[in-house]
Amino acid sequence: MTTMTVIEAVRDAMRLEMQRDPGVFILGEDVGNRGGVFLATDGFIKEFGEARVIDTPLAESSIAGIALGAAVNGMRPIAEIQFADFVWPAMNQLVGEASKVRYGTGGGKFAPMTVRIPYGGGVRGGLYHSQSVEVIFTHTPGIKVVAPATPYDAKGLLISAIRDDDPVVVLEHKRTYRLVRGDVPDDAYTEPIGKAEVKRRGDDLTVVTYGLMVHYCIQAAQAVSQQDEIEVEVVDLRTLRPIDGETVLDSVRRTGKALIVQEDTGAVSVSSEVAAIISQEAFFDLDGPVMRLTGPEIPPMPFNPVQEAEFMPSPDKIADAIRKLAAL
Amino acid sequence: MTTMTVIEAVRDAMRLEMQRDPGVFILGEDVGNRGGVFLATDGFIKEFGEARVIDTPLAESSIAGIALGAAVNGMRPIAEIQFADFVWPAMNQLVGEASKVRYGTGGGKFAPMTVRIPYGGGVRGGLYHSQSVEVIFTHTPGIKVVAPATPYDAKGLLISAIRDDDPVVVLEHKRTYRLVRGDVPDDAYTEPIGKAEVKRRGDDLTVVTYGLMVHYCIQAAQAVSQQDEIEVEVVDLRTLRPIDGETVLDSVRRTGKALIVQEDTGAVSVSSEVAAIISQEAFFDLDGPVMRLTGPEIPPMPFNPVQEAEFMPSPDKIADAIRKLAAL
Amino acid sequence: MSFEVVLEFGAGHARIARSDTYNDRAMTAISRNNSETSIRSDDALPTGLSTEDLVSMYKTMVLSRALDERVWLLNRQGKAAIAASAQGHEAAQVASVKAMDPGRDHFLIYYRQFAAMLALGTTPLEQLLGFLGKQGEPMSSARQFPLHGSHPRVDLFSFSNVVATQLPQAVGVALADKMRGNDNVTIVYFGDGAASQGDTHEAMNFAGIHRLPVVFFCENNRYAISVPLHKQMPVDNVSSRAAGYGFPGVTVDGMDMLAVYEATKAAVDRARAGDGPSLVEVMVERLLPHTTDDDHTRYRPEDDIEGMKTRDPLQLTAHMLKDRGLLDDATDEAMKAEAKKLVNEATEQAEAAPFPGLENMYDHLFADAPNADGPAGGRS
Amino acid sequence: MSFEVVLEFGAGHARIARSDTYNDRAMTAISRNNSETSIRSDDALPTGLSTEDLVSMYKTMVLSRALDERVWLLNRQGKAAIAASAQGHEAAQVASVKAMDPGRDHFLIYYRQFAAMLALGTTPLEQLLGFLGKQGEPMSSARQFPLHGSHPRVDLFSFSNVVATQLPQAVGVALADKMRGNDNVTIVYFGDGAASQGDTHEAMNFAGIHRLPVVFFCENNRYAISVPLHKQMPVDNVSSRAAGYGFPGVTVDGMDMLAVYEATKAAVDRARAGDGPSLVEVMVERLLPHTTDDDHTRYRPEDDIEGMKTRDPLQLTAHMLKDRGLLDDATDEAMKAEAKKLVNEATEQAEAAPFPGLENMYDHLFADAPNADGPAGGRS
Numbered sequence A, B: 001m002t003t004m005t006v007i008e009a010v011r012d013a014m015r016l017e018m019q020r021d022p023g024v025f026i027l028g029e030d031v032g033n034r035g036g037v038f039l040a041t042d043g044f045i046k047e048f049g050e051a052r053v054i055d056t057p058l059a060e061s062s063i064a065g066i067a068l069g070a071a072v073n074g075m076r077p078i079a080e081i082q083f084a085d086f087v088w089p090a091m092n093q094l095v096g097e098a099s100k101v102r103y104g105t106g107g108g109k110f111a112p113m114t115v116r117i118p119y120g121g122g123v124r125g126g127l128y129h130s131q132s133v134e135v136i137f138t139h140t141p142g143i144k145v146v147a148p149a150t151p152y153d154a155k156g157l158l159i160s161a162i163r164d165d166d167p168v169v170v171l172e173h174k175r176t177y178r179l180v181r182g183d184v185p186d187d188a189y190t191e192p193i194g195k196a197e198v199k200r201r202g203d204d205l206t207v208v209t210y211g212l213m214v215h216y217c218i219q220a221a222q223a224v225s226q227q228d229e230i231e232v233e234v235v236d237l238r239t240l241r242p243i244d245g246e247t248v249l250d251s252v253r254r255t256g257k258a259l260i261v262q263e264d265t266g267a268v269s270v271s272s273e274v275a276a277i278i279s280q281e282a283f284f285d286l287d288g289p290v291m292r293l294t295g296p297e298i299p300p301m302p303f304n305p306v307q308e309a310e311f312m313p314s315p316d317k318i319a320d321a322i323r324k325l326a327a328l
Numbered sequence C, D: 001m002s003f004e005v006v007l008e009f010g011a012g013h014a015r016i017a018r019s020d021t022y023n024d025r026a027m028t029a030i031s032r033n034n035s036e037t038s039i040r041s042d043d044a045l046p047t048g049l050s051t052e053d054l055v056s057m058y059k060t061m062v063l064s065r066a067l068d069e070r071v072w073l074l075n076r077q078g079k080a081a082i083a084a085s086a087q088g089h090e091a092a093q094v095a096s097v098k099a100m101d102p103g104r105d106h107f108l109i110y111y112r113q114f115a116a117m118l119a120l121g122t123t124p125l126e127q128l129l130g131f132l133g134k135q136g137e138p139m140s141s142a143r144q145f146p147l148h149g150s151h152p153r154v155d156l157f158s159f160s161n162v163v164a165t166q167l168p169q170a171v172g173v174a175l176a177d178k179m180r181g182n183d184n185v186t187i188v189y190f191g192d193g194a195a196s197q198g199d200t201h202e203a204m205n206f207a208g209i210h211r212l213p214v215v216f217f218c219e220n221n222r223y224a225i226s227v228p229l230h231k232q233m234p235v236d237n238v239s240s241r242a243a244g245y246g247f248p249g250v251t252v253d254g255m256d257m258l259a260v261y262e263a264t265k266a267a268v269d270r271a272r273a274g275d276g277p278s279l280v281e282v283m284v285e286r287l288l289p290h291t292t293d294d295d296h297t298r299y300r301p302e303d304d305i306e307g308m309k310t311r312d313p314l315q316l317t318a319h320m321l322k323d324r325g326l327l328d329d330a331t332d333e334a335m336k337a338e339a340k341k342l343v344n345e346a347t348e349q350a351e352a353a354p355f356p357g358l359e360n361m362y363d364h365l366f367a368d369a370p371n372a373d374g375p376a377g378g379r380s
């Protein structure tokens, strides 16, 4: 067991899998001597060589398409998209192509590829280094999407992704990379894709969230516990496709109230789906409306610090939303 | 007033706007002598010349990016994406770029561009000529999205889109092109972007839908009216971003029950957002869970006729879902 | 004007055809003037090709044509939803396959590859099951458009209809081979239209950097649906792009199976030897409209349509074989009758096959977990 | 090895610099050997450039450098969140602007354009407000990364950080001009890294087909962040791609403002005359790490770092001006002092400016309807 940050857990996961399976390799921009702009692959090119740690040209569609081709020919590529904001050129190869390889060949071919995408804001990234891109992936049949919030989950889910025989998108919140530390077993282990986790127990109200917001929600839960004696259950989705409706519903059926918190803008989003699942499946157990707290409907997110802070849901705003819903 | 099909209404709208405003021009694959693969621009190259009816190379990202550049330099391009399934290469220029031009320049530049996207299934299109692509556009601040179901709405909304000073994505359901006929005024007119329309009145249950499904829902409503004495109100969203929550909520508050019908797969979709809006805003008026009937969670949609039919929501399936919800 | 060898292949393959360079406007006249002479019938065969090979390649072309015609007929009868056609591309496709090693090489095809697929050993029945969307279709379980999916016996695949997506994929396939030290070659087929896509640029660039064993095989029929070459690119040949990626590019007459074989074989040898990618562009004709949904009289000039008819690879190849004394009219007729018979039988079987049921509609979305993500998340 | 003129411009601009061709490995040595000689100080000036112009261009470079250094300092002080740098690119940027007509032409810039922007008449204060994210920032209301957005006085803009997106946009801008019969020229700036993107291919192809008035201006500093040229492309120069798009491409030494001016001016004249696009590639140095977040000792060989220092365009240009008798040490010092003073004043003003409040956070999402789509759809 070692205490480490999220980015260290990511690096640890990849290094172990690279050591274990010669079919695993890395491709992306600046993953070589630079070690990735977040240092996820720091030291890899020395340890594994240029052939398995490929600095690609600046061309995301080909990063995805080449990963896909290599995957269907027996490798297990890990493609790094440098920032989520730059994944749009790769949409055709990811959402259009990779997601449908197994289904579209009736099982004849499949693509065990992992796509790591650092995403999210609160890092003074402005409109093009702050984006959340989960929506399109979580909508697409044939792709799995994980979004770990802790070092433990980051390592376990990334290893699961790498070993998975189908395309997995791994969304890593940039703000958590160095902010969040936690205990991580030294050996390789897998966390199951498709399982949410209750990160805090409570009977009064359920908060469903993922990514950086998990930590803000736990802070908010602690605040309202101390200040208002409201006991909040925090469900960390961890996997965004498929969403673990069961864990969400188990909690909401017990608490009767649900608040969904997400950094991404709200319209047609993961928060919408969670709300829809709850209102369809737990309607008769609900004691109040299913509420959402999300980023506002402007491009995420302004560069200047004042408006950036206003954009992000914060522990305070979350606590307020909890209080309001609890009072209904 | 002339009775025409949806594709004729689309053509009529563009021709009138091309005649009215020399800044309007068309670009896309095969829009010239071919007149577009659906003949939306049939005869245009003769009437308006090659300079205003541009057959582009096969390269969707540049179609979008060039349209964007021309728009910020004073033109009103109408870009045709030949099939929705081929819009993925253009995501970067549309979702990444066009949506943020006005916001990201603090109002310094803006992009009056229209992107027409024929979408949807039930046309024996298989996995790559049947896709619904609304999700990513409807999630994105800075883009407006319309999805007309009738010739009248197709013409009025397309003219609104062309005259709009910001990017508008126009989703035209391919199956409606020749299937749906209706009366259309001969002159140019605009239908407001952002307004849903009640296409059938009823007090027992609200069905919220858009596109081809509007027609299937009306058929289903007639069936359950005759067979079960259930009176269904059919709300046609018409605009998918911003969603007209008011019209939806007005109806649901009256009927107490809501079913959302959509052809696209369900997870993290327009149907999720409508369900979320209803369950947040109309919770205390609801007499039952907010239900959804959508395409199943596989890539839309199999080529063979049996499975394609199974994929599509049909009037029968919709009527069944209505009956079930009405009985709750 | 002559077909330019934009960059010649190094090793011993000097006789790459120098026939006519096309451009959109000049095309028709040229093709009419030179179609006869562009097929060499008096030369020695390229290394690796026997006279038997020529005849058997022609036989595949004959079968492809019969199947192709049948599919269009089935479309006109309302039985096949859609079809493209390989008519005019057959010689080039068959010759390209001949230059490869189907047992170990990878074939990323696109929708126009009837002849290539038959050359690779798929059967008319398999293709017809695809066109009719019937149970037992081997490439996608009838989930995809005809000729899309992958094949259980040969490593040929086409994941989607989306033009040019196959190029980066092919490069990835080749990268995987190179990483493991395999000497398999990957060939990727695409049209002139595909050359304009960003993916094509990115794929060629990466393949060039890493000297990957890929053959970029461009079937240039001068149209992307209705868009003629001069509206697609400001240069005369796709092969002129290869220099910008640091590898050889060559344009040959796609009517001339020997020239196509030679050019492709040189590219394959180069790839297999570890010397990197090549671009082989073959000038072919699209004798029919883009697909059964299209009407090319809307956009092809009349003289272009007339002119192309003189460039039917079946006729030209038959002519060449006859000149070489490898074919006579009777054998030709017998081959055509045999092809027709095979296609008739396959049609009967395909028509008799049932449509798929619903049992397997949701399987193979993911490994081991057929219904993990479905079938009906949103279904009430 | 010499900088190759890949395709020479036709009209009367014969003296395009033939300096050294770079490739990643050979670079350092070459630059050291030839840096002195690559700047011509004894020749006649190109048409359109006066001696006053040279001095004033140098002055802009000096100001750019002072501002650039200040911004990095502000970053180190924790006041500026991030910065790129134009150090090493200044001569090329300033010369490129000189060849254009800022009153009527369009400038699609990218994030490294300090010097170009100053040459275009934006002020140090405006740029600093951007770096500090302060109220009054003119390009994006401090919504975007520094130097992104559009400018109220000059038609320069950069909608995003997303590399190469500006190329198709520039082509669209030029198309709009051509459609209306305007004779404005559009210049689009990009790096060597951007050359690999699909968008670059698509943009150049379209511009070539329609002979649009665009100048593709590539600032090749041999790195895309850490990725050296030989991992980005299998050819020595980006300009070698132009041939595949049917227009001229040229590579010149970006240390030599006269050469850059000449090459750009030829391209601008060509564009303005309706003869279509050109690609001008300038070989420059990235004297600092990619951005303030980067540490280039992780990936740049030591001799490369040492070598580039001999290719500082400020020093080389000063040298050239002194050789021509247009500058002496005292004037040089005075210019630097003046620049520092201007930057000091601007820094004070920028630091004193408040951050934006929340009032305008939601405006300008759409025309006329500031809050139609927001502000807080999902906010409870």
Ligand SMILES: Cc1ncc(C[n+]2csc(CCOP(=O)(O)OP(=O)(O)O)c2C)c(N)n1
Binding pocket: B029, B058, B060, B082, B086, C112, C161, C162, C163, C164, C190, C191, C192, C193, C194, C195, C219, C221, C223, C224, C225, C286, C290
């Ligand atoms: C990305 C994309 N855009 C558009 C289409 C629609 N489309 C199908 S085939 C085709 C033309 C392709 O031309 P070419 O590459 O020359 O191949 P050909 O059909 O002539 O053999 C087009 C535009 C598509 N399938 N994919």
Ligand SMILES: Cc1ncc(C[n+]2csc(CCOP(=O)(O)OP(=O)(O)O)c2C)c(N)n1
Binding pocket: A029, A058, A060, A082, A086, D112, D161, D162, D163, D164, D190, D191, D192, D193, D194, D195, D219, D221, D223, D224, D225, D286, D290
């Ligand atoms: C599409 C995209 N991918 C990745 C990035 C991250 N990134 C920012 S600058 C850069 C390198 C750009 O190199 P180049 O074009 O040579 O310009 P330079 O910074 O060297 O001037 C990268 C990879 C980006 N901004 N956009």
Ligand SMILES: [Mg+2]
Binding pocket: C191, C192, C193, C219, C220, C221, C222, C223, C224, C225
């Ligand atoms: Mg073609």
Ligand SMILES: [Mg+2]
Binding pocket: D191, D192, D193, D219, D220, D221, D222, D223, D224, D225
């Ligand atoms: Mg660079």
